[in-house]
Amino acid sequence: MITYLKGKIQFVGLNYIEVNVQDMGYQVFVGENIIKTMITGKEIEIYTHQHVREDALDLFGFLKREELDLFEKLIGISGIGPKTALGVLNLASIEDIESAIIRGDATILTKVSGVGKKTAERIVLELKNKFKGLTISNQQSSISPQSEDADVIDALIGLGYSVDQARDALKHVDQEIEGADNKIKACLSILGRSR
Numbered sequence: 001m002i003t004y005l006k007g008k009i010q011f012v013g014l015n016y017i018e019v020n021v022q023d024m025g026y027q028v029f030v031g032e033n034i035i036k037t038m039i040t041g042k043e044i045e046i047y048t049h050q051h052v053r054e055d056a057l058d059l060f061g062f063l064k065r066e067e068l069d070l071f072e073k074l075i076g077i078s079g080i081g082p083k084t085a086l087g088v089l090n091l092a093s094i095e096d097i098e099s100a101i102i103r104g105d106a107t108i109l110t111k112v113s114g115v116g117k118k119t120a121e122r123i124v125l126e127l128k129n130k131f132k133g134l135t136i137s138n139q140q141s142s143i144s145p146q147s148e149d150a151d152v153i154d155a156l157i158g159l160g161y162s163v164d165q166a167r168d169a170l171k172h173v174d175q176e177i178e179g180a181d182n183k184i185k186a187c188l189s190i191l192g193r194s195r
Helices: 065-075 082-091 094-103 107-111 117-127 136-158 163-171 180-194
Strands: 004-012 016-021 024-029 043-052 057-062
Touching: 004 024, 016 043, 024 057, 043 065, 057 065, 057 082, 065 082, 065 094, 065 117, 082 094, 082 107, 094 107, 094 117, 107 117, 107 136, 136 163, 136 180, 163 180
Parallel strands: none
Antiparallel strands: 004 016, 004 043, 016 024, 043 057
């Protein structure tokens, strides 16, 4: 079982990287949030999940062990494959996803291609009690900004922007700005500059 790789990035594909580890190349499938940061020739340390099927043996890579843990929890749910699990990890930070699941908020998960309302609710139901790292006070203090951020993303999608564009703009909003309406205005200003 290959659980970790350390080497140089040999090639960056659309949804995978090739990692050269002591003159041996490994194809590692990664999320789009990781692909954007990859540079050929750069040293990398990456946690991996080896996924075995009848017709394939694939490696999926993550920069943090917490991402790998969530990925493995997701693919442990019947009907959730590696591609869907990567899609979930691309939605938001691990903390935001875990917090949404703990709160029973399935709406964030329906933004993943191939995940309908029922599947999202099943993910929440199966994983709700599996996150021990977050304390109740952390959950309560994070409910407001996260649900607010979800509203901002929904509003931007409604205006014709993609999930990625909305998330990226939200990341660049000054943290002192409060309220969904103000954040939407700030995002629109950022998105207007990038056009």
